[in-house]
Amino acid sequence: MLVFNIHTVRLIEGHSKFLHMLWVAALVYSMLIENRGVQSMKPLCEVPVSVAEEKWYTRPIFSVSSVEKALQHYCGLLGFVQTWKYEEGASTLVTQVCRGEFELIIAGNLDRVGAGRVFISLNDKEMSSLSNQIAENHIAIEHIHWGYPAIRICDPDGNEMILPQESES
Numbered sequence: 001m002l003v004f005n006i007h008t009v010r011l012i013e014g015h016s017k018f019l020h021m022l023w024v025a026a027l028v029y030s031m032l033i034e035n036r037g038v039q040s041m042k043p044l045c046e047v048p049v050s051v052a053e054e055k056w057y058t059r060p061i062f063s064v065s066s067v068e069k070a071l072q073h074y075c076g077l078l079g080f081v082q083t084w085k086y087e088e089g090a091s092t093l094v095t096q097v098c099r100g101e102f103e104l105i106i107a108g109n110l111d112r113v114g115a116g117r118v119f120i121s122l123n124d125k126e127m128s129s130l131s132n133q134i135a136e137n138h139i140a141i142e143h144i145h146w147g148y149p150a151i152r153i154c155d156p157d158g159n160e161m162i163l164p165q166e167s168e169s
Contacts (some may be wrong), residue, residue, distance in 0.1 A: 059096070061105040062159040063112035067092045070106045070160070073155045077137045078130075100126065114158030122163060130163070 064070040067085075071092075074080040080097035087093065094107045102120060122130065134141060134153075142152040149165040 001084065009151055022062045054139050059105050060116060061107055062116035062118075062119045062155065062157075063107050063109035064112070064155065064157045064159070065108070065110060066156075067106055067108045072095070074106070077133070077139055078153075079133055089154070104118050108155070116159035117162065118160070119162045127165070 017039040062070070071082060074097045075082055078099065080099045083096045083098050085092045094105065096103055096105050139153060144152050145151050146162060149163060151163050153161045
């Protein structure tokens with residue numbers, strides 16, 4: 001059963017047409033397949049407006065076996081920029097890279113190596129730029145289907161970036 005409330009709609013409408021289409025498709029599914037009308041959909045809880053309007057600053061963390069190898073991948077091949085780092089002695093233990101508004105923390109944490117996954121939505125211009133870099137730098141990608149066509153880019157430790165191929169502009 002799918003459950004939505006007015007705050008969900010507001011958040012989705014503030015994002016891309018693609019996400020809005022997903023919401024509409026889910027609503028149609030609920031109405032047709034489950035044979036329920038919109039009136040029967042009840043929110044799981046009341047979300048206070050103050051909470052719905054909060055903007056949390058989030059950054060995924062990818063654990064890697066070598067921060068230096070990860071930097072070569074993200075900065076050298078994918079065009080990210082290193083914004084800060086934490087060192088002990090001559091070794092970088094944690095760093096952050098960014099590209100556009102996407103920020104990623106890379107940590108040398110052997111207990112969780114390769115367990116990271118992030119979903120990144122790009123507009124046509126951004127995807128075109130990334131696609132050019134992928135081709136120029138011979139970056140290995142995997143074409144996958146994640147409800148729609150997408151590509152998966154893995155770093156040397158297997159952490160995944162999943163990017164939809166269809167426009168979300």
